[in-house]
Amino acid sequence: MNQLTQAEQEVFALAIDGHSISEIQNLLHKEESTIKNQRKSILKKLNTESMTEAVQQFQNLHQEPSKKLIRIS
Structure with missing residues (x-):
């Protein structure tokens, strides 16, 4: 994830949490085209x-x- 910009990391984190494009747009107050x-x-x-x-x-x-289970003899 280090190669992603801060803004991309925010979008990706919200996508990982299952948010749609429109939800991400509303949460980050950005245009749909920006999110896309x-x-x-x-x-x-x-x-x-x-x-x-x-x-x-x-x-x-x-x-x-x-x-892993540790086997103790």
Whole structure:
């Protein structure tokens, strides 16, 4: 996420939380075209085809590692 601008990070964080373009627009008080352009830039930078794919990729990278059972002899 470091390659994203601050504004793109805000948009992406809201997308991760499941917000639609219109909800993001209202929350950030930005034009729809601005949000769409930022989403387009996010997809390009993350090399993904859709926001759903980008969110899934992010979630896969940031999942808590599964806790391993420690066997004590």
